[in-house]
Amino acid sequence: MNYMAQLTLLVNENLQYIILVMAALILLALIIFIAINFKLAKLNRRYQKMMQGVQGENLEQVLLGHIEEVRQALNQVDSLARDFRRLDGKLRGCVQQVGIVRFNAFEDTGSDLSFAVAMMDAENNGVVISSLFGRNDSRTYAKPILRGESSYYLTTEEKQALQRAKENIPR
Numbered sequence: 273m274n275y276m277a278q279l280t281l282l283v284n285e286n287l288q289y290i291i292l293v294m295a296a297l298i299l300l301a302l303i304i305f306i307a308i309n310f311k312l313a314k315l316n317r318r319y320q321k322m323m324q325g326v327q328g329e330n331l332e333q334v335l336l337g338h339i340e341e342v343r344q345a346l347n348q349v350d351s352l353a354r355d356f357r358r359l360d361g362k363l364r365g366c367v368q369q370v371g372i373v374r375f376n377a378f379e380d381t382g383s384d385l386s387f388a389v390a391m392m393d394a395e396n397n398g399v400v401i402s403s404l405f406g407r408n409d410s411r412t413y414a415k416p417i418l419r420g421e422s423s424y425y426l427t428t429e430e431k432q433a434l435q436r437a438k439e440n441i442p443r
Contacts, residue, residue: 371436
């Protein structure tokens with residue numbers, strides 16, 4: 273017998289097994305095909321979502337546009353940070369702490385018409401202003417404050433106003 277005849281006999285004797293193996297391979301190929309289609313559909317949905325709102329532009333142009341927008345945003349953030357530092361520096365020198373004490377400076381006047389006001393910045397530098405009200409005259413004094421202390425003598429009321437300012441209790 274020749275080689276072809278032997279092969280034909282072998283195929284005929286095992287035909288049901290060959291068909292079964294071929295069916296299994298076709299089923300496996302079908303499963304792989306379906307899985308690939310699901311993955312492709314998922315990828316297509318992601319692509320459509322990513323390209324949503326893009327009209328006729330290619331992905332490179334979209335990405336370059338976004339990169340430019342990010343650069344502009346970073347420049348704005350840098351500018352805002354510079355402005356913040358500048359304003360923060362100015363704010364430190366502004367009046368941030370105020371304390372007020374009203375009192376009756378003279379026994380012959382009614383009501384608490386005299387007062388002491390302490391005003392300081394973030395570094396506890398500022399001024400204490402006192403106004404003494406009397407029946408015949410009124411006097412106003414200003415005393416500088418440096419780091420929470422004055423080189424001038426402070427009255428009890430001025431000290432109270434200074435303490436209230438330090439505690440940030442305006443009253």
